[in-house]
Amino acid sequence: MNMKKYALDLIVAAVETPREGYVLLRLTHDETLPEMLPGQFVEVQVRGSETTFLRRPISINYVDRVNNELWLLVHVVGEGTRAMASLKAGDTLNCVFPLGNGFTVPAGTGKKVLLVGGGVGTAPLLYHGETLRAAGHCPVFLLGGRTEADLMQLEHFRRYGEVLLTTEDGSVGTKGFVTHHPVWEEQQFDLVATCGPKPMMVAVARMAKAKGTECEVSLENLMACGLGACLCCVEKTHEGNVCVCKDGPVFNINQLTWQI
Amino acid sequence: MANLSVNIGAMSLKNPVMTASGTFGYGLEFADFIDLNELGGFIVKGTTLNPREGNDYPRMAETAGGMLNCVGLQNKGVDYFCEKIYPQLEGLDTNVLVNVSGSTPEDYAECAARIDALPGIPAIELNISCPNVKNGGMAFGVTCEGAAAVVKAVRQAYHKTLIVKLSPNVTNIADIARAVEAEGADSVSLINTLMGMSIDIERRRSRLSIGTGGLSGPCVKPVALRMVWQVAKAVNIPVVGLGGIMNATDAIEFLMAGATAIEIGTANFIDPAITVKVVRGINEWLDAHGCKDVHEIIGALEV
Numbered sequence: 157m158n159m160k161k162y163a164l165d166l167i168v169a170a171v172e173t174p175r176e177g178y179v180l181l182r183l184t185h186d187e188t189l190p191e192m193l194p195g196q197f198v199e200v201q202v203r204g205s206e207t208t209f210l211r212r213p214i215s216i217n218y219v220d221r222v223n224n225e226l227w228l229l230v231h232v233v234g235e236g237t238r239a240m241a242s243l244k245a246g247d248t249l250n251c252v253f254p255l256g257n258g259f260t261v262p263a264g265t266g267k268k269v270l271l272v273g274g275g276v277g278t279a280p281l282l283y284h285g286e287t288l289r290a291a292g293h294c295p296v297f298l299l300g301g302r303t304e305a306d307l308m309q310l311e312h313f314r315r316y317g318e319v320l321l322t323t324e325d326g327s328v329g330t331k332g333f334v335t336h337h338p339v340w341e342e343q344q345f346d347l348v349a350t351c352g353p354k355p356m357m358v359a360v361a362r363m364a365k366a367k368g369t370e371c372e373v374s375l376e377n378l379m380a381c382g383l384g385a386c387l388c389c390v391e392k393t394h395e396g397n398v399c400v401c402k403d404g405p406v407f408n409i410n411q412l413t414w415q416i
Numbered sequence: 417m418a419n420l421s422v423n424i425g426a427m428s429l430k431n432p433v434m435t436a437s438g439t440f441g442y443g444l445e446f447a448d449f450i451d452l453n454e455l456g457g458f459i460v461k462g463t464t465l466n467p468r469e470g471n472d473y474p475r476m477a478e479t480a481g482g483m484l485n486c487v488g489l490q491n492k493g494v495d496y497f498c499e500k501i502y503p504q505l506e507g508l509d510t511n512v513l514v515n516v517s518g519s520t521p522e523d524y525a526e527c528a529a530r531i532d533a534l535p536g537i538p539a540i541e542l543n544i545s546c547p548n549v550k551n552g553g554m555a556f557g558v559t560c561e562g563a564a565a566v567v568k569a570v571r572q573a574y575h576k577t578l579i580v581k582l583s584p585n586v587t588n589i590a591d592i593a594r595a596v597e598a599e600g601a602d603s604v605s606l607i608n609t610l611m612g613m614s615i616d617i618e619r620r621r622s623r624l625s626i627g628t629g630g631l632s633g634p635c636v637k638p639v640a641l642r643m644v645w646q647v648a649k650a651v652n653i654p655v656v657g658l659g660g661i662m663n664a665t666d667a668i669e670f671l672m673a674g675a676t677a678i679e680i681g682t683a684n685f686i687d688p689a690i691t692v693k694v695v696r697g698i699n700e701w702l703d704a705h706g707c708k709d710v711h712e713i714i715g716a717l718e719v
């Protein structure tokens with residue numbers, strides 16, 4: 157999919173703190189925001205620090221067409237994401253987007269798709285869930301965290317499908333990892349899509365394989381350009397090294413050389 | 417509007433702004449952001465005779481004011497370029513250059529010969545300075561004999577404008593420049609990346625798969641500028657300057673230090689439209705200072 161890419165100064169419409177250590181940036185623009193696909197991402201320019209020289213890749217969390225907003229859900233882990241968290245309404249943020257390929261929206265209608273997210277990896281699944289629902293499919297969200305405080309935007313997810321939770325400490329939902337949830341035994345899915353820490357995605361891919369279900373994973377390799385120009389972000393596939401920023405970030409697990 | 421056109425060997429450029437190999441893909445990746453025809457030229461990614469997979473991931477680490485990379489010349493080989501990429505670039509109204517690399521002088525020459533056959537490619541840039549591959553690459557660029565051997569072999573096989581890209585990882589870059597000039601290079605470009613390292617102290621490991629990488633970005637600019645100045649004084653062929661250029665002011669510094677043209681690399685990652693902004697910025701500066709021609713500032717440094 158070759159969609160036109162833009163470099164735009166977006167305006168911060170609102171900054172929310174859904175949980176301690178996370179920030180939701182709601183960005184807008186004078187003109188209608190361009191077309192974007194679920195699973196695609198934005199390269200955000202962080203100004204004002206020599207150690208945040210390169211742009212930061214952040215997934216498209218949600219596109220609110222009514223209010224012309226693009227949402228980014230950011231986990232504050234370092235200087236760049238901290239700078240994003242200190243933005244105020246009215247500030248501008250230069251964004252290059254939409255980048256990457258995006259998740260598969262199956263043909264036809266009525267397909268059951270399990271969307272499995274861990275930590276801030278839940279971010280792209282919200283927009284994906286909305287898109288699947290709008291296309292007449294039935295998304296089910298399986299979201300995992302260490303503890304209840306890691307799970308966010310649940311009310312938004314519930315608009316598009318059933319929401320199942322797991323926490324490692326059992327503070328909410330099933331105790332354990334996402335792969336421990338009974339839904340894997342109770343229901344059959346046409347497709348699984350997952351985003352989160354690599355060990356989680358490996359476990360999810362194994363589970364999907366055991367059930368004979370196709371599985372898509374969304375990778376977060378370190379990036380420099382985000383445009384397929386520098387070849388820094390490569391992942392090994394059966395066809396050799398490919399760019400996660402351009403040929404991904406979403407891959408069918410069968411393309412990758414992961415041991416599952 | 418000042419006259420911005422410059423010549424490098426037999427190639428004429430509508431302005432002195434090109435892009436640095438390995439940072440601009442095949443140019444097409446940037447076509448949504450700029451009109452490629454507004455550039456003096458662009459240099460596509462490092463190309464070798466045979467396909468190369470490059471180094472393992474991770475290949476990149478951010479540093480203060482720059483980045484390290486150890487991509488290691490991943491490319492699908494010269495025939496892929498000729499058959500699949502060249503037809504997409506042929507119609508452009510700008511100079512498209514290929515950056516050529518290899519492991520032996522013969523490889524370099526064979527790769528260059530295949531590009532010689534493409535009428536739409538007016539020049540090549542010979543990369544004898546890649547710090548990220550074991551055989552060849554920088555090994556040739558760090559001695560006068562090695563550099564001369566590659567240029568000699570390529571000069572016999574390649575008949576258009578030959579630019580040789582120099583490594584900064586040497587004791588005296590002017591000596592290397594003179595050695596390649598003597599073998600018939602039409603121009604030298606500099607600098608390639610400076611070899612560097614970055615360590616993740618928690619893991620006690622390098623952040624790069626092969627341990628070291630090449631440093632680029634604004635942090636290298638003072639070194640690059642000094643080297644361009646030294647080389648421009650040492651040779652009679654035109655010099656192409658690069659290393660950390662982020663804006664028109666930086667570009668004008670390189671021109672004043674003696675560069676006839678410049679290349680923009682890492683800055684493309686920060687602003688994909690930076691190249692055309694630099695073209696405009698140079699033009700505005702010349703107008704504001706009453707210069708009618710960019711040549712009025714090339715080598716204009718007063719010491």
Ligand SMILES: Cc1cc2nc3c(=O)[nH]c(=O)nc-3n(C[C@H](O)[C@H](O)[C@H](O)COP(=O)(O)OP(=O)(O)OC[C@H]3O[C@@H](n4cnc5c(N)ncnc54)[C@H](O)[C@@H]3O)c2cc1C
Nearest residue numbers: 212213214215229230231233234235236237279376377378
């Ligand atoms: C396609 C893609 C989509 C992403 N989507 C989101 C998102 O929606 N929300 C979000 O919060 N983060 C997302 N990330 C991760 C995000 O880009 C990094 O967390 C961010 O760049 C860190 O910047 P920093 O300056 O705050 O931290 P740094 O100081 O650069 O690093 C702090 C820590 O974060 C780790 N880190 C840095 N870059 C990455 C990376 N690319 N992936 C994983 N860990 C990293 C470093 O190893 C280090 O331990 C995404 C990454 C990619 C490649």
Ligand SMILES: Cc1cc2nc3c(=O)[nH]c(=O)nc-3n(C[C@H](O)[C@H](O)[C@H](O)COP(=O)(O)O)c2cc1C
Nearest residue numbers: 436437438462485543607608632633659660681682
């Ligand atoms: C990711 C990356 C890949 C590169 N690949 C090549 C290459 O294939 N051939 C080459 O001659 N130089 C390569 N370079 C070096 C650049 O062309 C340039 O010499 C260097 O980055 C300094 O310029 P800059 O500071 O403007 O980026 C690469 C640089 C980067 C950052």
Ligand code: FES
Nearest residue numbers: 380381382387401
């Ligand atoms: S980040 Fe440059 S190619 Fe993917």
